[in-house]
Each structure stands twice: as structure tokens, then as C-alpha cells.
Amino acid sequence: MSSDGFADVAGVVRRRSGIVLTDDKAYLLETRLGPVLQKFGLASIGALGAKLRQRPDEQLERAVVEALTTHESSFFRDGKPFEHLAKLLPRMLAPGRTGPLRIWSAACSTGQEPYSIAMLVADALAGRPGPKVEILATDISGDVIGRAKQGVYTQFEVQRGLPIRSLVKYFKQDGAKWRINPDLAAMVRFEERNLLTDLSSLGKFDAIFCRNVLIYFDAPTKTRVLDSLAKRLNPDGVLYLGGAETVLGLTDRLVPVSGERGAYSVAEQRAAA
Ligand SMILES: C[S@@+](CC[C@H](N)C(=O)[O-])C[C@H]1O[C@@H](n2cnc3c(N)ncnc32)[C@H](O)[C@@H]1O
Structure with missing residues (x-):
């Protein structure tokens, strides 16, 4: 494999998504880009690199990013954030509430996270x-x-993290697979959205789940995304990050929720600003 090909591919992935592909990820290119090479009639990663260098090609760049993002997810992944949200929900859903309750799953992958919230x-x-x-x-x-x-x-x-009680209550068997009930599906609105873009049109949220995506970014990109998420939180809102992620050393706009691993709230002086 040409190292030029790797640098060009990694450059496109980083510019478009923020994901940093370090040299030890070179093996990913071989296994994941095969179908992209075939679809675009390219003989090798080196040829792909050369094509990416020639001129911007929206379709090709999108396909490369799609192929190289990791979409691993599961229902109620890591447990803790969902237990914390479950504790907050009675207050969040209290009858006197004015305005809708708004929750955002910001890197939702194949949907297990937002459906767990639903x-x-x-x-x-x-x-x-x-x-x-x-x-x-x-x-x-x-x-x-x-x-x-x-x-x-x-x-x-469905065997990964979904309690059997929830499987029976919220899913129907469809051949060898399980289909989520329409009522539950209707609670979630899906949209393609890049965390590196302006997110202000989304409005404010009571809770944001942004889990297991910051780990792929470099520190300046993590800071940029965390600051942008902080601006999308209501003053008493909560941000949930993945188990290997933190705000510490990256932003002072967010502070850990005491005693709740992975949960963060807006720092007071910022909420007031
Ligand atoms: C490992 S999955 C995590 C899914 C889920 N949040 C969880 O924790 O189970 C990471 C997801 O982040 C998405 N992603 C990567 N870069 C992104 C970006 N710049 N904006 C939005 N999503 C991104 C990927 O497409 C992928 O689906």
C-alpha cells in the first residue's frame, strides 16, 4: 500500500469528520475501502489517494468517510448515563412543565442509543x-x-444490553429480526448532521448524549465540539459522554456532575453569560 494513499485518505477523513486516523489504523483502509475502490473503479489505495488529491469529489469523499467511521453501538450502552437520565425523568416530565422535553443523541449510529432513551x-x-x-x-x-x-x-x-422485558414490550419479531414498535419509533426524529458544523439551528436541549465519538478526535476538535454542545444545553441540562471521554483539560464551559460518571452540566458562570 502506498503511504501517500494513507495520508490523502486520512486527510479527507479528518477534514470532513474530525476523526484522526493514526498510522496504526492503516490496516482499516485495506479491509474497509475495498467496496469503495470497486464502486469507483480504482485499482488501489494509492490510486484512491491520487484521485482525492486531484480535485474535490463529494461522492467519493463521502464514501471514504462512511467506510472509515466506526459505528459500534448497543442498547443502554454502559448503563450509567441511562440510569442517571431515568432518575431525572420524573422531574423533567412533571405536569407543570412548560415547553417540550428535548433530548439529543448526537452521534446516534444505528439507533440503539436514541431508542434506549425513548x-x-x-x-x-x-x-x-x-x-x-x-x-x-x-x-x-x-x-x-x-x-x-x-x-x-x-x-x-437485541441481546446486547436490552433487558428482555423491554424487548417484549417495545419490539415485534419480524422473521429472524426484531422491529421496534411504531409508537416508540415515532418518538425519535433522525437527521444526518456533522458535529463539526454550526449546530445552533437545533435549539437547546435538556439532555445531550454524545458518546464514543470524541475519542476519535484530536484535542482542539474535542474542545470545539464540547463548546458547541455546551451552547446547545439548557442551563440545567446534562451532557453524557462515553466512558473514555471527559471535558477535563478541554473546556471550562462544562463541569462534571458530582458523583455521576460521564455526566456534565454547564459551568455556572457560563450559564449566566
Ligand atoms: C462508535 S459510534 C457511537 C454510537 C453511540 N453514541 C454509542 O455510544 O453507542 C460513533 C458514531 O459517531 C459518528 N461520527 C463520527 N464523526 C462524526 C461527526 N463529525 N459528526 C457526527 N457524527 C460523527 C459515526 O458515524 C458513528 O456512528
Whole structure:
């Protein structure tokens, strides 16, 4: 494999998504870019690199980023953030509330995260009428957004983290797969969205899940994304990050929620500003 090809591919992925492909990820190119090479009639990674260098090609660049993003996810992944949200929901859904409850899954992959949130909300409401709830789920990848919208999961996927009680309550068996119930699916709105772009049009949220995506970014990009997420939080809102992610040393706009691993709130002086 030509090292030029790697540098060109990594450059495109970093510019478009923020994801840093270090040299030890070179093996990913070989395994994941095969279908892209075939689709665009390119003989090698070196040829792909040369084409990317020649002139901007939106379709090709998109395909390269799609192929090289990691979409690993599971229902109620890591447990803790969902337990914390479940504790907050009775207050968030209290009858006196004015305005909708808004929750954002900001790198939602194939949908397990936003659907887990929707199950918690449905459980908390337990059929009683409540305030309007908006769950927005976004990801840079059009492919995973398409899959997430279908709400269809394999036996393996539902076995990872989904309690059997929730499987029975919120899914129907469809051949060898499981399909999420339409009522629950209707609670989530999916949209393709890049975290590196201006997010102000999304409005403010009571809770944001942005988990297991910052790990792929360099420090300046993490800071940029965290600052931009902080601006999307209501003053008493909560940001949930992945187990290997933190705000510490990256921004002073967010502070850890005491005693809750992975949960952050807007720093007071910033909330007031
Ligand atoms: C490993 S998955 C995490 C999914 C889920 N949040 C979880 O924790 O299970 C990371 C997701 O981040 C998305 N992603 C990567 N770069 C992104 C960006 N710049 N903007 C939005 N999403 C991005 C990928 O497409 C992928 O679906």
C-alpha cells in the first residue's frame, strides 16, 4: 500500500469528520475501502489517494468517510448515563412543565442509543399524558441514519444490553429480526448532521448524549465540539459522554456532575453569560 494513499485518505477523513486516523489504523483502509475502490473503479489505495488529491469529489469523499467511521453501538450502552437520565425523568416530565422535553443523541449510529432513551421516556410516562417529548438523533453517516430509521435489529444486537422485558414490550419479531414498535419509533426524529458544523439551528436541549465519538478526535476538535454542545444545553441540562471521554483539560464551559460518571452540566458562570 502506498503511504501517500494513507495520508490523502486520512486527510479527507479528518477534514470532513474530525476523526484522526493514526498510522496504526492503516490496516482499516485495506479491509474497509475495498467496496469503495470497486464502486469507483480504482485499482488501489494509492490510486484512491491520487484521485482525492486531484480535485474535490463529494461522492467519493463521502464514501471514504462512511467506510472509515466506526459505528459500534448497543442498547443502554454502559448503563450509567441511562440510569442517571431515568432518575431525572420524573422531574423533567412533571405536569407543570412548560415547553417540550428535548433530548439529543448526537452521534446516534444505528439507533440503539436514541431508542434506549425513548424506552426510558415511555417507561417514565407509563401511558399517562405528559409534556411533548422531542428526541433528536443525528449522525454524520447517512448509511447508519437509514438503518436507524428502519428500527430493525438482529438477535445478536437485541441481546446486547436490552433487558428482555423491554424487548417484549417495545419490539415485534419480524422473521429472524426484531422491529421496534411504531409508537416508540415515532418518538425519535433522525437527521444526518456533522458535529463539526454550526449546530445552533437545533435549539437547546435538556439532555445531550454524545458518546464514543470524541475519542476519535484530536484535542482542539474535542474542545470545539464540547463548546458547541455546551451552547446547545439548557442551563440545567446534562451532557453524557462515553466512558473514555471527559471535558477535563478541554473546556471550562462544562463541569462534571458530582458523583455521576460521564455526566456534565454547564459551568455556572457560563450559564449566566
Ligand atoms: C462508535 S459510534 C457511537 C454510537 C453511540 N453514541 C454509542 O455510544 O453507542 C460513533 C458514531 O459517531 C459518528 N461520527 C463520527 N464523526 C462524526 C461527526 N463529525 N459528526 C457526527 N457524527 C460523527 C459515526 O458515524 C458513528 O456512528
